Amino acid sequence: MKNLTMTLSWLLLVFVLIACSENTVTTDQSEGNNENAQSEESVSEQKEGNIESEEKQETEETKQTEPAQPYKPIEPENDAKLLKDKLSEEELEMMPSAEAHGDDRTRMVPVGQTLVEGAEDQTNGPLKDNRIVAYYGHPNSTNMGILGEMEPEQLMEKLKKQTKAYSDADPSRPAIPMIELISTIAQRDPGPEGKYYHMTSTEQIDEYAELARENNALLMLDVQLGTDSVMNQVKLLEEWLKLPYVHLAIDTEFHVKEGETPGIDLGQVNGAEVQEAVDYLTEMVEENDLPDKIILVHQFMDEALTNKEAIQPTENVEVVLNYDGWGDSSTKMSLYRKFVRNEAVQYGGFKIFYNKDEPVLSAEDVLKLDPNPAIINYQ
Numbered sequence: 001m002k003n004l005t006m007t008l009s010w011l012l013l014v015f016v017l018i019a020c021s022e023n024t025v026t027t028d029q030s031e032g033n034n035e036n037a038q039s040e041e042s043v044s045e046q047k048e049g050n051i052e053s054e055e056k057q058e059t060e061e062t063k064q065t066e067p068a069q070p071y072k073p074i075e076p077e078n079d080a081k082l083l084k085d086k087l088s089e090e091e092l093e094m095m096p097s098a099e100a101h102g103d104d105r106t107r108m109v110p111v112g113q114t115l116v117e118g119a120e121d122q123t124n125g126p127l128k129d130n131r132i133v134a135y136y137g138h139p140n141s142t143n144m145g146i147l148g149e150m151e152p153e154q155l156m157e158k159l160k161k162q163t164k165a166y167s168d169a170d171p172s173r174p175a176i177p178m179i180e181l182i183s184t185i186a187q188r189d190p191g192p193e194g195k196y197y198h199m200t201s202t203e204q205i206d207e208y209a210e211l212a213r214e215n216n217a218l219l220m221l222d223v224q225l226g227t228d229s230v231m232n233q234v235k236l237l238e239e240w241l242k243l244p245y246v247h248l249a250i251d252t253e254f255h256v257k258e259g260e261t262p263g264i265d266l267g268q269v270n271g272a273e274v275q276e277a278v279d280y281l282t283e284m285v286e287e288n289d290l291p292d293k294i295i296l297v298h299q300f301m302d303e304a305l306t307n308k309e310a311i312q313p314t315e316n317v318e319v320v321l322n323y324d325g326w327g328d329s330s331t332k333m334s335l336y337r338k339f340v341r342n343e344a345v346q347y348g349g350f351k352i353f354y355n356k357d358e359p360v361l362s363a364e365d366v367l368k369l370d371p372n373p374a375i376i377n378y379q
Helices: 002-065 089-093 152-169 202-214 230-236 271-288 329-341
Strands: 131-137 175-186 197-199 218-226 246-255 293-299 317-323 347-352 375-378
Touching: 131 152, 131 218, 152 175, 152 202, 175 202, 175 246, 175 375, 197 218, 202 218, 218 230, 218 293, 230 246, 230 271, 246 271, 271 293, 271 317, 317 329, 317 375, 329 347
Parallel strands: 131 175, 131 375, 175 218, 218 246, 246 293, 293 317, 317 347, 347 375
Antiparallel strands: 175 197
C-alpha cells in the first residue's frame, strides 16, 4: 500500500512538471509571436516611411528639374493693399451692375479669383499665381495697336508702368508684362500664297522676342489666319514657340472661308481647331522640356468662336478666352459676362482700347469683374 501511494505521488509530480513545461512553452511562443508581430509592424512602418520619403524626394526633384520661369513680375508697392481689403461688402458679394446687365449680380467666384467656376489649372504656367498685362499690335501700323505708336524701348517703359498698376491693385497676384505681336496679318488680297495673309518679317519677330527677353517679359505671337488653318499658322511660328517665354494668340474673326475676304466677311474658328493647337503645344512643351504655355483666343461676337466645349486645357497649356470688343465700357463689361464668365473654359481676358473705349477703365475697375481677368491686353 505504501508502495502504491509513493507511485501515485510520483505520477502526480510528473503530470505537474509536464503541465508547467507546456505553459512555459505556450507563453514563450506567445511572447515570440508578439515580438514577431511588433517586428512586422516595425518593418511595415519603416517601408511606409521609406515610401513617403521617396515620394517627397521625387516631388522635390521634380520641382528642381522643372524649367525655370523666364519672366519677372512687376512688384507692387510695399504699402499696396489687398484687393479684397479695398472693396465694400457689396462689391465683394456682387459683380458690377454694368456686368450683370439687369440680371442677378451674385458673383460666381470670389473677388480676386481668375479661374472661372469649376475650372482647374494643372500647369505651372504664368497664370497660376500671376496676372498678365499685354500691349497688342504691329510695329508697322498705328491703326493696329500701341506697338505701332512707340519705339520698342519707350513701349516697354509704358508697358511696365501699366503692368505695375495691376500689381498695386492686387498685390496678391503680381502682374507680368507681355508683348502681343501680330505675327501673321490678315489682308484683303490673296497674296503670293493665296491665303489672304502675310507674315511679319523674321527680323521684326526676333527684335520683339529679344526685347521681351531682355526685360524679363513674355512674348505672345498673334495669328490672323486669313484662309489658312490654325495648325499651319502654328507651325510657321514653331521656332519662336520653342523659346521658353513665347506664347500663342488666335484672332478668330480673321479666319474666313474660301471665297470670303478678311475684314469684309466676319470669320470664325471652331473650338476643335483651337484644341489641335493646345495638344500640339502640349507635346512641344513635353518634348523640349519647356515651361508651360498659354493659348489666348480672341472673341467679340458669338459667331467668331464656335464649339467652345471642344477646348480643354492640359497639364502643359493654360487657355484664356479674351473679350476684345471696343466702345462703351458698360457694354463691354456685360459682353465679358456673356462670352467669358458664362461660356469660359479656364481663364478670362479683357481688352482695353486706349483710343476707343469710353471711359478707359482703371485697373481697379477691371479687377471688379467676375471672374477677375487673368490677362488684360491694351490696343
